[in-house]
Amino acid sequence: MSAASIGIEGALEALDGAAGVASVRAWMERHREALLAHQDGRRINWRALCDWFASVGLLNGKGQTPTIRCAQLTWYRVGKWLERRNERAAERAAEALRLEAERESEKAVIQAEIRQRREAEAAEQAALHDRMEKTERAAAWRREEAARVAEHNQRVKAEAEARKARAATVANPQSTAGHNAAALTSDTPLVTLDLPKIVGVSYRAYAPFDPTLPPVREGEINPLSGNAWEFGDDLPGYPSKRGYEFEGEWLKDVGRLINARHETTSSMSEGEKFVYRAARGSGKL
């Protein structure tokens, strides 16, 4: 019989025999919890118990009927041994739980990373899509703008040619009441106001304009600056705000023209008074 062919069963039987199925220690290990539960805190009557051990044939490690002292020591040692065994079992359970928690945590981190990566990819896709849309819009705007400019240039060229043709045939341009004809378009004659030359009044006040356009009203948006007009409506007989980029410039020009036209505010209309006083208060005069 070789060592490799010999099993552990024989050794286990020998140990059981040594501890003994009839061993007091083996009995205590198996029944300690039940005995303590039964006693429920009461002291154990070791004499009675030892008598019972003797009657059922339970022996100590030396194969003798246990004495009271021997039974108490064995009981104490079994208690300690069981305590250590329970502690080790608890440690193993805690370790298992910790490992389980670590595994769960790692799993959550990996899942979060995957989610973030997916979100970043989605945002990148959206940004790319947005850029493509913007590029498309800009290209469309450029196409429209180019078409508009081309159309405008064509119209201006046609009007210039028409003016040239008329200038060749008309010797004296027609005058309109209160206005001087300054230029002719294909549809509407432009006019200039009959205004005196005042120091500090800009060229815009004397520029030709289309008299068929309605007066600019307070609150309307100035297309050149994007701001609303603040200082009242256009004043009849004075340059329109339409020809100005900034309302302050209009206020300065019209304020000075009103100042020159009236010696005192008593002869001004309410609109003239408002504009004149606003220009004066703003230091435009």
Added chain:
Amino acid sequence: MADTNKLPTVPTHSPRALWRIGRGRSGGSLGCAVIAQHAIGVGHKVLVADGDINNPMLSRLYPPEGAHGVGRPKNATLETCKVWLADTLALALKQNASVVIDMGGGDRISEELAAESDLGHFLAASNLTPTYAYFTGPERDDFEHMHRIWAGGAFQGGTSLLFLNAGLQRNTSRTENPFAWLRQDPRMTEMTKAGVIPIDMPALTCMKYIEEEGLSVFEAIANKTGQSGRPLNPLWVHMAQKWLKDFTTNLTKEGADEWMP
């Protein structure tokens, strides 16, 4: 054209009583002094009555013993001021002269006197047409105080002027119109619709340097030497002269010939 307009209009001018209204330190006394000087300059017969106990600026410029001065009230009680005002108006009527009345600001004596004596009707009946000069700075509470007095209706008839004193602007920035906020204010619209004439009173930004020398604006304009004994900086003199010119231009443009004392 401008020169002919500046000729004295004494024969056609009827006497008026200009009454200063507004808080103290609102430039009222200075405004009254400029108006009085302007009126005297064009040849009007004007008495300057300084009833402001706290600020004797007008009586320093026009002392009681001078041609245009009037004795001052002994104290600021309503009764004393009432008697003083009655005597002053009687004197103006007797001399067929206009009168500039500065009762000072910051108290209600002026209002109480006007309400109690039915001043507007009395002046109109006495052929002494009233000109009420309200003064305000750009601060909202100054304007509200002035508007409350105007809306109270104690000062009736005649012509009402609203002096917008830019010199009271607390903000040092001069780039913006400090009264821009008033442009759309319904109270301002209400006043102008009722015929109140708004007049811009420009800011004299070097005023503190003139005051440091113990001089009035008029003394600075006349280039007088201050308490330090040194001549005033020529720039301050120039600024004061320009300020007076601008202010006087504003007065003229707003029809001063019609409502001036």
